[in-house]
Amino acid sequence: MTNVAMDPASPYMRHPLRPHQLTDRVTRAADTIVLCHLGIPKLSAAEWSLTIDGLVRRPLHLTFDELIQKPRTEIHSVHECCGSPLRPDIPTRRVCNVVWGGVRLADLLAECEPQLEARFLWAMGADHGTFENVQCDAFVKDVPIERIAADVLVAYELNGAPLPRENGFPARLVVPGFYGTNNVKWLWRIVLAETRADSPFTTRWYNDPVNGLSGHPTGETRPVWAVAPESVIVSPAPNQTLEAERDTEIWGWAWADGEIESVDIGVGEKPEWINAQLEPRNGHAWRRFTATWRPRQPGEYSLSSWAKLDSGETQPAAAARNAVHRVPVTVI
Numbered sequence: 001m002t003n004v005a006m007d008p009a010s011p012y013m014r015h016p017l018r019p020h021q022l023t024d025r026v027t028r029a030a031d032t033i034v035l036c037h038l039g040i041p042k043l044s045a046a047e048w049s050l051t052i053d054g055l056v057r058r059p060l061h062l063t064f065d066e067l068i069q070k071p072r073t074e075i076h077s078v079h080e081c082c083g084s085p086l087r088p089d090i091p092t093r094r095v096c097n098v099v100w101g102g103v104r105l106a107d108l109l110a111e112c113e114p115q116l117e118a119r120f121l122w123a124m125g126a127d128h129g130t131f132e133n134v135q136c137d138a139f140v141k142d143v144p145i146e147r148i149a150a151d152v153l154v155a156y157e158l159n160g161a162p163l164p165r166e167n168g169f170p171a172r173l174v175v176p177g178f179y180g181t182n183n184v185k186w187l188w189r190i191v192l193a194e195t196r197a198d199s200p201f202t203t204r205w206y207n208d209p210v211n212g213l214s215g216h217p218t219g220e221t222r223p224v225w226a227v228a229p230e231s232v233i234v235s236p237a238p239n240q241t242l243e244a245e246r247d248t249e250i251w252g253w254a255w256a257d258g259e260i261e262s263v264d265i266g267v268g269e270k271p272e273w274i275n276a277q278l279e280p281r282n283g284h285a286w287r288r289f290t291a292t293w294r295p296r297q298p299g300e301y302s303l304s305s306w307a308k309l310d311s312g313e314t315q316p317a318a319a320a321r322n323a324v325h326r327v328p329v330t331v332i
């Protein structure tokens with residue numbers, strides 16, 4: 001599946017909802033983030049198939065009809081673009097939270113009998129073209145094999161309906177808890193391998209520089225896989241006017257690959273802290289937080305939300321893709 005027609009045959013993206021527009025727990029399909037590096041392949045369910053080979057004893061070849069006859073699983077998961085692979089320091093907040101339907105990849109792999117040496121899974125999309133002036137035969141990502149036991153899906157539904165074309169029709173990979181870039185759309189081949197994939201999307205792009213204790217780059221890189229702790233304030237909206245001496249509800253969403261222990265709301269530049277209530281975890285779906293703030297005095301305030309993991313890791317104040325979200329408000 002290497003020369004599927006592309007329409008469009010150039011990068012395509014949708015403007016994401018802004019944080020104050022993320023009022024729905026489950027984002028409508030038409031409002032999901034969309035990011036296509038090379039364009040959108042024109043694929044029908046009839047011409048699609050999935051091959052799983054490489055370090056397996058029994059390679060597998062599945063048609064779409066065969067795929068949808070397998071046991072179906074649903075997963076609620078946050079789906080977040082990490083932003084430009086060239087700028088890990090810019091928070092883009094391209095995020096949504098959706099319900100994926102599909103087949104557990106662990107079940108498919110069990111049929112293939114992976115060999116012990118298999119450490120990574122390479123996932124290949126049917127899209128091809130040019131990105132950043134580099135000619136790419138396919139969009140390829142890799143995932144460590146131990147991650148597959150979690151809820152990794154070969155998904156063919158988004159919010160209970162067939163995947164829209166731009167979201168990967170007929171089927172895509174979904175790795176809940178990993179950044180969206182790892183969720184390979186138009187998935188047609190999976191290869192089990194001993195090493196990471198040798199593709200521009202796994203070597204040249206989507207590897208963050210690692211900083212040493214001094215804060216300077218060590219020269220090493222880390223793949224853009226697990227989602228770092230993050231949160232957004234949905235309400236109040238930017239520049240909203242609030243009343244002094246009146247309770248205001250501040251609410252939003254928090255998510256991470258790891259375990260979020262708390263969300264704190266900072267009020268003002270030298271923040272005064274309010275500990276938010278956080279709803280229980282549901283897999284990798286985002287979690288609603290709420291806090292009550294009673295502004296005492298009129299003035300201009302900046303509200304910020306800080307998600308913290310049980311490891312102590314929290315959101316950076318600036319210059320990171322998961323830097324805190326700040327909302328300016330006016331109190332009268």
Ligand SMILES: Nc1nc2c(c(=O)[nH]1)N[C@H]1C(S)=C(S)[C@@H](COP(=O)(O)O)O[C@H]1N2
Binds near residue numbers: 081
């Ligand atoms: N085959 C393929 N898969 C892809 C991409 C792509 O360009 N080609 N873009 C990735 C990126 S960077 C993101 S953020 C998500 C976006 O998924 P969506 O468009 O369905 O929301 O898809 C990922 N999967």
Ligand SMILES: [Mo]
Binds near residue numbers: 035080081082083180
């Ligand atoms: Mo992305």
